[in-house]
Amino acid sequence: xxxxxxxxxxxxxxxxxxxEDDDVVAFNDINPKAPIHFLIIPKKHIVSLAEAGTEDxxxxxxxxxxxxxxAKKMGCEGGFRTVIxxxxxGGQEVPHLHIHVLGGPQPWK
Numbered sequence: 219x220x221x222x223x224x225x226x227x228x229x230x231x232x233x234x235x236x237x238e239d240d241d242v243v244a245f246n247d248i249n250p251k252a253p254i255h256f257l258i259i260p261k262k263h264i265v266s267l268a269e270a271g272t273e274d275x276x277x278x279x280x281x282x283x284x285x286x287x288x289a290k291k292m293g294c295e296g297g298f299r300t301v302i303x304x305x306x307x308g309g310q311e312v313p314h315l316h317i318h319v320l321g322g323p324q325p326w327k
Contacts, residue, residue, distance in 0.1 A: 221314050
């Protein structure tokens with residue numbers, strides 16, 4: 219598979235991680251749109267949120283529950299924004315499910 223996020227998740231591409239467990243990894247966005255901008259991705263290849271099935275419910279819940287924990291760890295004390303782009307028309311650039319977490323001092327929004 220030629221998926222850049224799969225290669226990052228499986229450590230085939232060296233990327234500094236801010237979090238890793240058996241199911242997910244998190245790392246800073248290469249093209250940040252805010253002072254704090256990181257991604258949370260599943261190690262399992264899921265093309266997009268539209269492709270996730272009922273069997274992925276626990277994984278999706280785990281990813282969502284990690285958002286506030288990692289946002290706080292990364293310094294999003296005053297709040298944060300989460301974005302899940304889905305499909306080409308939804309602005310998804312990498313065909314692997316990922317959650318953007320953006321925060322830090324304004325006026326980035």
